């Protein structure tokens with residue numbers, strides 16, 4: 001069953017008075033329970049696309065359908081994990097995790113039950129009463145994931161959530177995220193500029209072409225889980241994607257050189 | 260480290276008193292113009308013993324607290340409207356910038372005409388002195404909230420009203436605190452200034468009485484009290500809150 005569908009999404013930005021095409025007709029279907037990665041060079045429009053799916057930005061044309069219904073505003077059925085975490089520093093970890101539930105008017109004891117489950121899942125129980133400034137970047141991202149999961153979204157959107165982490169922490173979270181996906185059976189749409197990350201995580205890897213972004217090609221990664229960062233069998237998938245992206249990156253370097 | 264700073268301060272203030280005493284002993288000016296430290300201390304003890312000083316402090320503090328509370332409530336409300344509605348900022352916003360440049364004692368004649376010699380008149384001056392600082396700081400705080408906080412909140416289904424109370428105001432809290440701090444400093448100047456001119460109870464009134472009685476010791480002792488209250492509130496209330504907020508909000 002199709003969980004999410006993007007139909008011909010077009011987005012322009014105003015760049016010094018000139019309209020610049022950022023997304024040039026993105027068509028994408030994500031099946032229920034699937035784990036889809038979008039990979040592409042920085043600045044190619046991945047965040048823009050994800051923000052449109054989240055309802056945080058409006059496309060110039062095209063539509064997003066969730067379970068077959070058009071959506072246009074943000075909502076807790078599509079929670080997002082941001083690269084910077086975007087945790088609220090004035091709240092304790094547990095209150096950050098429960099934030100969306102509280103806004104939805106869910107009573108305190110019920111909130112506590114739900115948040116406990118995800119605090120356990122993300123191994124945050126010990127830190128429930130800490131403030132975010134007391135946490136490492138990796139811990140913060142765990143909180144951000146827990147905060148998004150408590151809303152029990154139809155689809156979990158992740159915008160380069162591991163980009164700011166050190167390699168060891170990231171490798172650990174890459175494995176954990178796969179386990180969480182298997183446990184919760186969530187549909188996940190994950191954006192990254194890292195090819196390695198995309199083949200570790202995705203059932204499908206969608207390659208975005210640069211400026212304007214278009215879907216260039218799609219790869220199916222049919223390989224056992226949990227996949228480890230150091231698994232050499234994943235290299236061949238990486239190389240296939242890299243070959244596809246190389247022409248893109250070259251074109252971008254050339255463009256930047258000329259600008 | 261901290262002990263060392265305290266020691267330096269004690270030596271410094273002790274030196275001031277010593278120099279003061281020496282200058283007094285030289286008999287350059289008459290006692291009516293230049294009292295000794297002891298005379299000022301006696302005056303403080305006297306004012307404390309008969310209660311006038313505490314009554315003055317209580318009166319001034321009460322006016323300050325009421326005025327500042329009104330300024331904080333009003334300033335936050337105005338600041339939020341300015342930040343959320345562009346035409347409010349373009350109109351009322353410009354007026355507020357202008358009003359903020361009016362010195363607090365310049366509000367006294369208007370206040371006397373409107374309220375007469377009443378508490379409300381002094382509180383009006385206090386509010387007028389501090390309202391706009393709170394407003395402007397609230398506005399900048401609301402404008403400087405990381406967009407990712409707002410995106411994350413809207414993403415979790417936050418309504419517009421919830422967004423303001425549960426995300427934007429707490430996110431702007433470091434700015435609100437500096438608004439309160441500025442507001443308090445202006446309010447304190449406003450209260451004392453108004454009390455001197457209204458000459459209606461409070462520490463400013465005691466200053467005025469000191470002048471009318473030609474009692475320089477009383478004038479200096481009340482000034483000392485005003486200064487000490489300022490140091491205490493700044494150091495114990497605001498510094499503590501500020502330090503806590505800065506580290507928690509990740510700004511320190």
Ligand SMILES: Nc1ncnc2c1ncn2[C@@H]1O[C@H](COP(=O)(O)OP(=O)(O)O)[C@@H](O)[C@H]1O
Pocket residue numbers: 013014015022040041042043044045046047048049
């Ligand atoms: N609000 C905006 N206004 C103007 N241009 C923007 C805006 N947001 C993104 N862009 C431009 O759109 C392009 C895609 O940006 P983005 O989606 O953030 O890329 P990515 O997430 O893949 O790095 C970039 O060239 C960026 O400069």
Ligand SMILES: [Mg+2]
Pocket residue numbers: 043046047048159160
């Ligand atoms: Mg991005």
